[in-house]
Amino acid sequence: MLERFYQIDTATGLTLHLLPDGSYIAHACSICVKGTQLDIEKKLTGKHSLKDVAKELNNGTLIALNINGKGVLTKIVELNGENVSPDFASILPGADPADYYRQDFRSGASVFISLIRRTDADRWMAQLHTMGFKVFLLSLGPFAVDQILPQLNNYSDTLIFDGHQIGLGEKNHWMSYVYQDGKKAELPFKIESERMDERLLLPYAAAFQLALHDRLAVIGVDSEEITELRNGWMQRKKLKAQAMLMLMAFFVLLLINFLVFNHFYTENLELQSRTKLIEQNAGDARQESIKIKEQEAVLQKLGYNGSKLKSVMIDQLCSLLPDGVTLTAFEINPVDQKKSRELRNTYFIDHRLKITGNADRVLNVNEWLALMGTCKWLKNAELEIYRVNPETGIGQFVITAAY
Numbered sequence: 001m002l003e004r005f006y007q008i009d010t011a012t013g014l015t016l017h018l019l020p021d022g023s024y025i026a027h028a029c030s031i032c033v034k035g036t037q038l039d040i041e042k043k044l045t046g047k048h049s050l051k052d053v054a055k056e057l058n059n060g061t062l063i064a065l066n067i068n069g070k071g072v073l074t075k076i077v078e079l080n081g082e083n084v085s086p087d088f089a090s091i092l093p094g095a096d097p098a099d100y101y102r103q104d105f106r107s108g109a110s111v112f113i114s115l116i117r118r119t120d121a122d123r124w125m126a127q128l129h130t131m132g133f134k135v136f137l138l139s140l141g142p143f144a145v146d147q148i149l150p151q152l153n154n155y156s157d158t159l160i161f162d163g164h165q166i167g168l169g170e171k172n173h174w175m176s177y178v179y180q181d182g183k184k185a186e187l188p189f190k191i192e193s194e195r196m197d198e199r200l201l202l203p204y205a206a207a208f209q210l211a212l213h214d215r216l217a218v219i220g221v222d223s224e225e226i227t228e229l230r231n232g233w234m235q236r237k238k239l240k241a242q243a244m245l246m247l248m249a250f251f252v253l254l255l256i257n258f259l260v261f262n263h264f265y266t267e268n269l270e271l272q273s274r275t276k277l278i279e280q281n282a283g284d285a286r287q288e289s290i291k292i293k294e295q296e297a298v299l300q301k302l303g304y305n306g307s308k309l310k311s312v313m314i315d316q317l318c319s320l321l322p323d324g325v326t327l328t329a330f331e332i333n334p335v336d337q338k339k340s341r342e343l344r345n346t347y348f349i350d351h352r353l354k355i356t357g358n359a360d361r362v363l364n365v366n367e368w369l370a371l372m373g374t375c376k377w378l379k380n381a382e383l384e385i386y387r388v389n390p391e392t393g394i395g396q397f398v399i400t401a402a403y
Helices: 002-006 050-056 118-130 143-151 198-211 224-280 285-301 310-319 337-343 362-372
Strands: 010-018 024-034 037-047 062-069 073-078 100-107 110-117 134-140 158-161 164-168 174-179 189-191 194-196 325-332 352-359 380-388 395-402
Touching (some): 037 050, 037 198, 110 134, 134 198, 134 224, 143 158, 224 285, 310 325, 310 352, 325 362
Parallel strands (some): 062 134
Antiparallel strands (some): 010 024, 024 037, 100 110, 189 194, 325 352, 352 395
């Protein structure tokens, strides 16, 4: 449960389509993950300036940056039974690998290799960082869309959106890819049941894989700098979450300590008052006898039945607790619900323990019942209720014991 506090729950995909004239078109899509629910929070299309994008997004937004168009080189290589991607020299002879970011996307028997100059990509990321955004993922070309193919209402062997044309084969393996400016989809797209502008498919896919990066095989550039930035942010968020939980636990302990102290302080005042009253009436035996009987009646009504140390009894039972069994409540001399309703007063069942808890299997509960028999003070114990919670698959039980 703690993990959910320091995972990425809100991510924004930002796509920059670079044009031959040096300009670009930006599209963005923000998503929010709440448990198993994913909601689209913001959509931006057709922006020609990062400043215009920045006006619509909050400072500190987590960005999954996608760059495609001019400056991004993509080459398709058939593996021919081999499981090793080709080396850089065979893709771009004479170039220095250190000057490029590389992305390998494997689909079926093919690998789609995309390259971009580090200086170009770093320039875009630096602008975003200067604007207060955090780039946690970088992907090239349209290949991140593969992450959302099961969500799309595409029933053809060709996927066309915003100029990108992808040939699909068996099991949605990518067979080919070309880009044709102005090429549009024939029918509108839907993500599950929500209608989606085709220009937002790629930023949505980028945001989707960032939000679920710990559960998906991410399609993106393998950059140590970006990975370290993302992991460092998550580690800091984790530490903050842990610190918050520790602070909450400390506060709860202080509150419990205050309530316990206040309870015993109040009881102490009451006992002092009773002691004074007894001392004042010490000479009157008859009055003393009446008060004793009244107090005995009160104790009996409250279910008090002797000087046995209940904490010792509970401690002995807990020491016998087998693995797979957890306790949620101990009730000593529980209320007799039936008798209390009939007589319209509160009555307790003397010399009884009511134990509730959870167990992986009923065999674990039966094992505990058998171990309880070793307690000499326990007369008998039996399993009253055992039922399995259909949502969690964990058994819930109620045991009654006489002592």
